[in-house]
Amino acid sequence: MYYKELRMEEQEYKVQVEHISKSYRMYENQIDRVKEAFSIRKRSYHTDFSALTDVSFKVRGGEILGIVGKNGSGKSTLLKIITGVLTPTSGIVTVKGRISSLLELGTGFNMEYSGIENIYFYCTIMGLENDEINARLNDIIAFADIGEHIHQPVKTYSSGMFARLAFACAINVDPDVLIVDEILSVGDIKFQAKSFNKFREFKERGVTIIYVGHDLGVVRNFCDRAIWMNNGKIIDDGEPLYITAKYTEFMYTGESDIIDSFETQEGKIKDRSTVIKEAVKTDTPISHWGTFMGLIKDTKVLDDEGKELMYTDIFQPFHVRITFEGREDLNYKNLSVAISIKNQEGTDILVCTTADIDMTFEAGASEYVVDFRVDHRLAKGEYVLVVAIEDRENASTSYYEYIEGAKYIKNYAPDTIYGLFLPHYDVTVNKI
Template sequence: MPDIITLRVNNLSKTYKLYGSRYHVLGELVHPLRKKYHTKFHALKNISFQLSGGEVLGIIGRNGSGKSTLLKILASVVTPTSGTFEINGRFSALLELGGGFNKDMTGVENVYFLGGIQGYSKGEMKERLKEILDFAEIGEYAWQPVKTYSSGMYVRLAFSVAIHIDPEILIVDEALAVGDLRFQQKCFRRIREFKEASKTIVICTHNLGAVNQFCTRAMWLHRGEIKLEGTPKEVTNAYIAFMNSANQLQKGLPEKDFSGVFALSGIFSRLSEKYPDAQWVDPEKFDSSGNGRLQILVAGMMDALTGKPVGTVKKGTRVRIVVLLQAVSEIKNSGFELLLNDRHGALVFRINSFHFRQLVQVGKEPVMLAVEFEFPAIANGRYTLSMVALCRENQETKAMHQVHDAFILNVSEQDVRYSQGGMMVLENADFSVEQSSAV
């Protein structure tokens, strides 16, 4: 039903009352002058959108932006403060872990229970039971109480039930992030089948690569409001730029206290003139460590070819990092290092000036250092780039100042090779078939 509006949301809002303590709740009820002890928290503010069959909406945003609240309202778990929504067709929702389960009942009993809520008879669910359990792959635990399940088993059974009741609208929260990699891939294959069957899907996720690959539209929620709605690429790029900004990355150089170091103001001015569109980070605003002998005063990241801010990258993107280094006293054997880590903190690659036999001499006068590199072929996902100012003394390399997770980069490629797990992506592989008699 590609031309039929399956989900319509109109000016949806949700407001919570926040109390300092439980006694304030009672105090508000009995106070003779009806004194208010609460403050209002607007989880959602006037959210409006509509979806048709075949559309897949990816909802992104920081924690606390209202994503889960919106999905809970659509699933009728939470009542909106104002506004309306209309769902045309059978819907199924996979929200937080164990949502909708009776933990004292077995997995099989919960299958019948959840099917009954959706209007299926016990006989109809019995016909689907084997298929549901086969997809969930929880084995004999299907006949055990749900309270004995691990978080992964919760997700397996919940998702399996959600997709096997044949919904026209599927709502999926971040719960899929809990399952193991193979099961996640299995779920996304089924979601792709739903999309091809012109079902309506709403996905809430922090996986921007999944949004770009699976979604036809994207929505960015920020503090309960729609910050941007549009194509997945447009929205995710804007979100990455905002996340960089939220981490003190900004267009134009950060304000610095130049008292006692007046000469620095001129250097900052020249940097801003040379790279007017770059995004700059103030290391003092980040998690960092060091002994103070050698410092990273400021750093900027940009596309090396255009000088524009860079958030989404792919193989071949040329990235330039510009840093300003200053030492308490002259350090002849100083160096610089960049570390790219995936979302689990695993190191993807390291660029170290010593490894490239490039020494940097830094003294009391600030030195500008530019590092330019071509981005390699790595798997889709979000990565962070950290910086380290180094010093080599007595044949030992020491970290003088390390700034953790200063920059955020997103790799998003449509090529299926970039979404197969692992870190590296092989560009070429030759396959040949030989007759067994020739071996």
Template sequence: MSDIAIKVESVSKIYKLYDKPIDRMKESLSLRKKSYSKEHYALNNISFEIERGETVGIIGTNGSGKSTILKIITGVLNASKGNVIVNGRISALLELGAGFNQEYTGIQNIYLNGTMLGFTKEEIDAKVESIVDFADIGDFINQPVKTYSSGMFVRLAFAVAINIEPEILIVDEALSVGDVFFQAKCYRKFEEFKKQGKTILFVSHDLGSIGKYCDRAILINKGTKLIEGETKEVIDIYKKVLVNQLGDECKSDYDNNKVFEDGIWKKSMNINPNKIEYGNKLAEIVDFAVIDSNGIITNNVVKGELFSIKMKIIFNEIIQDPIFAFTIKDLKGTDITGTNTMLEKINISISKVGEIKEVTFTQKMNLQGREHLLSLGCTGFKDGDFTVYHRLYDVCNITVIATKNSVGYYDMDSEVRIK
């Protein structure tokens, strides 16, 4: 038996795009076979191999072609060019409730899906109990699935996919719908599958899960495979793609000598369009960036690594002892951590009109793997009164990528010894 579970050879998927609906009819009726369309490559010459027992992640931005390649592998779509070879029984969870009959009950859909996968009634009978237990949706299992919430849908769909003993499991973002407890149960099942030597192909925007569970990763961008290899390396390249920084210049942008009007740093950040901004702007934050351990401007920081928060301030008036600050909050607005130059006992002294200062806070990322919000500020005391010169509340997100989370907001990075 081959050690290759999935082999994708020079696969392309081409769609015809028409400027007007009538152009499709004109093309079909043209005696001279005149084309009224242009070709769009959803996938362009994609090749890779996945060995038996591997867990491989596919990552990329929305519209990059991730779901398209999975649908071709599972036979939902046909490739325009190329070939796909699959060795083993596939169970795929590509779209929420795909293959479910809305009028059937949960139990009836279990039998429907099992039959479509090639199981006999007796074989499905032996698996029904484990599927129902895993889904854990109570009496709704006997109700039509059209009455289900999205969470119930994904519970049942995943329970069917995971309990039919596939040799290859393919999952496309479906887990993002379930609650945190159900997700934990699914990931435990992933671990069981890995130990059993099963093959898993996993598509997700959750880089923490990709980093934790995948042996390798494949990055697809605009229908083309950019890189395939060690997971961390691929995630690092993906972080550049997210902020349009694929060239080597992304490592030096924050150190260059471009004038502040360019806003060169923040152009590479994912900025919150609903940020709150206020202050008298006697001192003004004109640029800022989050910089990871590789020197890349990014909204994504790996847990446990050093990162920097950097901002550039121009002074429109002489200011004595300005205070520079940052705060990181959770999505509910609770302050998690932060500091300022006064707390750090950094004396700025006098700042002159037109002077530009660059402030860098560098620290180890010990927050848990989840989304956070960053706020920046420049304040001080003017004529004895506390004064806000410029504040940017929730100016951007910081996504912490973690392969291990502990309890609460902060990881104490404990060292465990057992004798």
């Protein structure tokens, strides 16, 4: 058995993954499999495929870990090993408490049973007694919120209805560890909001959550920590803002040397405020990449008189002035200049692009100066300025140059601004 009991000094960790590897034998056809099985000389007819290679990490109680990586990077295989669905080729997984998982639609459900019957079926598998299931039944039904469909066979459910029922069951078995794959992406906005509120409640109760998804905004805003996987290995482990920035750079550029330059940050993970502060102190970007590095020559944040701002004010518009080099090999017809103001969690608060206002560029200049005047009305806080030169010829935007952290903006505003920014609005009242 590859699970083991936690020693007393390790009680603070709910999940420990130690040097896990998983390999498969790959055969070109079934005949080769038979030939190998009956080979007198023990001849090999297979090749080995490593889905995971020497993966190690620990997750504390109440910690929310996000795992990112492109398709085929080993994320789902890893989660299946943690939950016990798969056995590793080597290594040890240590888990404290009850695991509840949402890995794939249909896991732990009988397609012929009704929703009610599957609630009992799933909860029984999870070790609950009948009286415990009865006590939770109304909460599960209410959270799933699928109406009279709860009495119909689940094989008739849409993917969204299935996700609702699966999630409602998973969270109502009092898990110590909750593992969630991308199943939540099939739910509607209301369901997703309700689900993430439940995650926050679990975090306060000390439940460990491992979340896998391609929505980097969710990982940045929701997770305490992130792991980036590629080709079955952990590339980096650290603060979500930093990890997702580097992962985005890799996905857009496909540069393998980005991975080669990484040093695993296990044991020295920083919080997002520290990442921002260190970037501000050294005046360096969080991430900087693109196909035409060095195209952007200068970025300034200015007031209306052209004076460079050290800080901004909620009622003071500012200018973001970007100077970039004119080159003959740029696709001027589809070129766009973009800026984004992000908060410290990496969420886009304001985004402005020249493409959105149908501004075009013509070749022939040695330099171009683009000035965005932004009436931002940002709430009090510290913000990250992103500047980018884009090529929008295709549906998927590509980047000549992308700088996340071209400047860092400290904005002052009254504490009574409760949203992310103060919109301009008018109010009318009619007496009837």
